[in-house]
Amino acid sequence: MAFSTFLTRSALCGILTVTIAACGNGTVAETASAQKPAENLAEQSIAAADVKDVGAPSQVWGRVEAAPINYKIETVADDIDHPWSLAFLPEGGMLLSERGGLLKHITDDGEVSVVKDFATIDDAPVHTKDRAQAGLFDIALHPDFADNRQVFISYAAKVDKGLNTLVVRRFTYSKDGTLDAGQQIFAAKPPRKESHHYGGRIIFPGDGTLMIPHGEAYNKREQAQTLDNHFGKILRVNLDGSIPQDNPFIGKKDALPEIWSYGHRNPQGIILGADGKVYENEHGAKGGDEINVIEPGVNYGWPAVTHGIDYSGAAISPFKTLPGMRQSLVHFVPSIAPAGMVQYSGDAFPELQGDLLLPALALKHVRHVEMKADGSLGEQREMFGELDSRFRDVEISPDGYIYLLIEERNGPNGKVVRAVPN
Numbered sequence: 001m002a003f004s005t006f007l008t009r010s011a012l013c014g015i016l017t018v019t020i021a022a023c024g025n026g027t028v029a030e031t032a033s034a035q036k037p038a039e040n041l042a043e044q045s046i047a048a049a050d051v052k053d054v055g056a057p058s059q060v061w062g063r064v065e066a067a068p069i070n071y072k073i074e075t076v077a078d079d080i081d082h083p084w085s086l087a088f089l090p091e092g093g094m095l096l097s098e099r100g101g102l103l104k105h106i107t108d109d110g111e112v113s114v115v116k117d118f119a120t121i122d123d124a125p126v127h128t129k130d131r132a133q134a135g136l137f138d139i140a141l142h143p144d145f146a147d148n149r150q151v152f153i154s155y156a157a158k159v160d161k162g163l164n165t166l167v168v169r170r171f172t173y174s175k176d177g178t179l180d181a182g183q184q185i186f187a188a189k190p191p192r193k194e195s196h197h198y199g200g201r202i203i204f205p206g207d208g209t210l211m212i213p214h215g216e217a218y219n220k221r222e223q224a225q226t227l228d229n230h231f232g233k234i235l236r237v238n239l240d241g242s243i244p245q246d247n248p249f250i251g252k253k254d255a256l257p258e259i260w261s262y263g264h265r266n267p268q269g270i271i272l273g274a275d276g277k278v279y280e281n282e283h284g285a286k287g288g289d290e291i292n293v294i295e296p297g298v299n300y301g302w303p304a305v306t307h308g309i310d311y312s313g314a315a316i317s318p319f320k321t322l323p324g325m326r327q328s329l330v331h332f333v334p335s336i337a338p339a340g341m342v343q344y345s346g347d348a349f350p351e352l353q354g355d356l357l358l359p360a361l362a363l364k365h366v367r368h369v370e371m372k373a374d375g376s377l378g379e380q381r382e383m384f385g386e387l388d389s390r391f392r393d394v395e396i397s398p399d400g401y402i403y404l405l406i407e408e409r410n411g412p413n414g415k416v417v418r419a420v421p422n
């Protein structure tokens, strides 16, 4: 069957050549109070010269206007239980992960089939927990996938004694649609009992390695500041799981050699930018979500430095900056809960070229962040707010269409939709 197509409010707006915000959407209407960026520069009282290695002051962004681009939304697949990640196959079709543990295949015509149930992996079955964050996470096709058919998949795996941990496993995905038994190349240390804050996304940073952000398990935030564990770290390993000899803490006493950067809370989006830098976003607590540029050996501050407060309203730290702890590029107040990130590249929406798109869970939109040629971040807009959905992931297809993974918070009725030019 072909993709079903329906016009959304935004598509109608497109026909009328007006912005989504002018169409009376309740969520976007709240942006009437959006502040302009010039009024939003945070921490102007902090002189960068007074502190070491903090970078420029972090910009704060609140609710913003809707992006005035023209598109229509098409449903790709529905009845998807907590979709988490999507990867486009060179032969057409795509692989999709469901947090509940199923890896699925979707044809270009929208037919869905199960490739593998990760509960059946004998030596490391998937750990899932209703209404928590554990399960099957990211799918990353090897940069030479078309030749070697290797795919890397991250997930929470069961470990002895009721514990679990983030693992990455390397598989071969055959052209006949089967996945081999695979081989585990990474397991975060030590394992945990918690089912929150895994990070979970993985990328190839372009140097023959794999980068693996790992969250601080919610309850282990102090450990994000010590190097003898993997909580609140971005890890970097070779594709066979061995340690790259240029990792920054090799040979340092009491430091794990996989660590690339530290002081992270719950990294969610990570990309290799077109400028060759690694950009990451992470959940703060209340009001502390961040976008960072990731560099080796750098301390990104959590929980000693944060722009957020705890969900209870309690302070987490009195410090928004400290010597030796890098400031984010931007932070979000209120938190948008970014769940991924892409840098747009494609022909379908030339007005988005080179910009960042962040799917947001809590504030139910996709945040469009302008990225300038020098890597600095400019204006922001909200997209797809009229869908009133929790966006788990956003991916760009080879033809430049914007694929959106939408989840139902406590139910199985998620879906994959795509935005195409109107």
Ligand SMILES: [Ca+2]
Binding pocket: 263, 290, 300, 301, 302, 305, 306, 326, 327, 328
């Ligand atoms: Ca930080």
